Amino acid sequence: MSHEEAQKAQKAVRIEIDRDELEATMRREKEELERTWARPTGLLGWFTDTDHKAIAKRYIVTAFIFFIFGGIEAALMRIQLMRPDNHFLSPDKYNQIFTVHGTTMMFLFAVPIMTALGIYLVPLMVGARDVAFPRVNLFGYFVYLIGGILLYTSFILNTGPDAGWFAYVPLSGPAFSPGKRVDVWAQMITFTEISALAGAIVVIGTAFKMRAPGMTLNRIPLFVWAQVVTSFMIIFAMPSVMLASGFLASDRLIDTHFFNPAEGGDAILYQHLFWFFGHPEVYIIFIPALGFISPIIVAFSRRKIFGYVAMVLSLISTAFIGFGLWVHHMFATPIPQMGQSLFTAASMIIAIPSGVQIFCWIATLWGSKLNIKTPLLFVLGFFAIFILGGLTGVMLASVPLDLQIHDTFFVVAHLHYVLIGGSVFPLFGGFYYWFPKWTGRMLSEWAGRLNFWLMFIGFNLVFFPMHKLGLNGMPRRVYTYLPETGWGTLNLVASIGAFILATGVLVFIINVIWARYAGAVAGDNPWGADSLEWATTSPPPNYNFHNLPVVQGRYPIWQATADAPVVRGLSTTKRETLVTSVMDAQPELRFEIPGPSIWPVLVSLSAAVMFIAGIFTPWAILIGAILAGIALTCWFFGDPNYENKTARETGERSEPAMPAPELRPKEV
């Protein structure tokens, strides 16, 4: 009998002895955690609750409502374009509708809903109690909500923006868009910028400093990697559009002439600033979706991801290259051929990291025994649609070809193939995959399949004919066309497809409502998946994990040994979580996370005063700044105690951080 065996025997005995006491301790701890992390209730509670799961769910619901609005707008446009010379919508209505459709889908649906999934899942996947800056997170949500309400209030009052979702000057300038329509657009952009930046900071802070011990940089789940990469892109891209929309607003409101050629300004400058943001924006929407695909494929193919390192490097290089191809939106402007060629090359290079990921996913699926459930079905739909969209993207990257198909329905087809195929299909897959975690219930598989096929067929019917329409000369953003152009038939097909697509979304909504009350109970890990969000209950408790886990591999649940250690020593009476090092996730200190607060919502309201009243008078900026200053000061004052010294200073380092193998919750 070796020494080790002897130790093991001894340990077993100790557990036997401690079990009763252990159980009592666990119960007490759970009760304490329950109390400490209790969420405020009532109306006021709604404004102060900082729980990341609650905020994320609100984000998801809000963004989905905007998605439905955007979809209704799309349906109205399809009715108008169903036949030539249709009089369903006036040109003014049509122009407002397509502008609000684009703005909604980009700024109020796609970006926030991707952030929302990150806010919900990143803390769970890295094994943290909450996000890094829960109050900033709450602030971000309210700013976003106010921005969305602003846009739709003005739209309902018939003062919706009508200059397109990228609002090119001079059309959007003071001379050609009088009134307040474009001002509303520009300020709405400001709101969403701030909200996206808040979300990005929260995600980066959480993923870099709050990972469970053992989750070194090369064990971070691909979902989290995708969220981190996206967040960095947001931080670098948003300032550019902030300049564009800020300059535009000041041209309109206080008569600056940044974009007025008659006064030495430059109309093309706006396009550069906008697209320096606008193209990365596409990847800000698309990269999180890549993060949904990997866990779904891994869970269903029941094996490790093929080429983890290649996948991570692809995500990062996509982000870098994504900033180098904005000019391919501007090939028709006077830019010399040599300069344009650089952007052609960059636009084609970006196909390589996308290709790497697609090949790696196919290699992961290859030969695996598959039970194709709805989440995987949506991912397979992604492959078909996104690859087609990616290939038309390569066509658009070529300067001469782009000159033929730029600003036509071909581009409309392309962008919907990459954005719906690349983001919305994985998103729906993600909904089906994580819905059990969010609600504790499964969505109906049967309805899921119906939902998928309606969306898949409907989508292709709407957008595939648009490629041909574009080549046949139909420009985008036209409210009608002459019968002689011969664009009627394909437009009719597209309109029929739109209604099939809409039916698919309707099936999804019914499925969600039904499953919320009557869906099968899911259990903790219905898919037998590998990542940490499945290691807690469905839905997770307010404090996420009773004991924060210690990670033993890239696939924490699959690789957990029977005696997997957990983190002990965090306070159960304070909102404490563990801060770890960026590279190796070595425990560094216990950190008290701020709890519910009224100040974030008040800061966002003062920002609202500043931006919305700022449309009418520059004085609002001053008043709003003072209000925000007061609210921010209060926010920083009454904070929870930050008396927690770093572990290093107090010499406590080993105590909270050391995983205690003898306390294994699994055995309790």
Next chain:
Amino acid sequence: MIETRNTILKICALALCCSSCGGIHNALNPTGPQAQNLSRLWWLFFIVCSVVFVIVMIALLLSLRNRTTEPPVALPPLVEPPREQERKRRNVVISSITITVIILFVFLIASYSAGRSMTAELAHKNGLNIELTGHQWWWEVRYNDVDASNIFTTANEIHVPVGVPVTFSLKAADVIHSFWVPNLAGKKDLIPGKINTIWLQADKPGVYRGQCAEYCGFQHARMALWIVAEPQEQFNAWRQNQTQTSVTPASDSQKRGQQVFLTSTCVMCHAINGTPAGSNIGPNLTHVGSRNMIAAATLVNTRDHLAQWIKDSQQFKPGNRMPQNNLSDADLQSLVDYLQSLK
């Protein structure tokens, strides 16, 4: 009358040809060297991309052939797949990426050389120089010439000689527009404060339709133009006619029409060379009777259309800059007589 009927027949024929699969507004029906280059490039991209798409889809479908009905939970996960198997897959993935890179290089070179052949010759192509100015929502066309007496201005209908390279200087009077005649060439933007250039050439006589391709506001949808390509002699005759001042009204009705024109709101925006009307806010009407279409290629230039357009243009192009005109029927008919006589 006969002439009107001829025009209508011509338009009907055009409409047919527009809706047939060849089409006068179609990037895949090239009739000039520019569009031909582009269409060759398109077919290269199209075929290669289609093949790539099919291959990837087959690979995807093959990867799905091993199916099970067991729930995923019941299947044990594989964290350490066999090394040999992984190595094989790695080789396949790496070769696929290599092929992708090669294809992209081919695309890049093809695209660059096509682009070069289209822009490099720009300096030498000066058969005819046309200055095209975009307005909300019509096109001002000015034929430049070294001889100032040959310079003239027209709108929305651009006549070009067959087989001669034509250089366009593109400008904008208000917002950004985009000039695009898919049968002849790709598009170029008309940007306020900048001059953009493009050249194109029509190899076959015919009419080619183009439409503004950059969203330019309210009536972006109804801002089209026609390029009429005709043999050199015919073009010269047309050009000769366009440089003349307007014809003097012959009949009483036409004379009255001219007076209506000069004494009503028309004169505040439109010019008719040879009369006191000289404003350049709207299209120049010196030879409006000779055009096939009015309202930026929206309506066929018939008597009825013209009368309806003058009376209430908002019913055809809501939001356009032309006001309603409350002319008496007699005045309106005389005005139309006069305008139609401006050949």
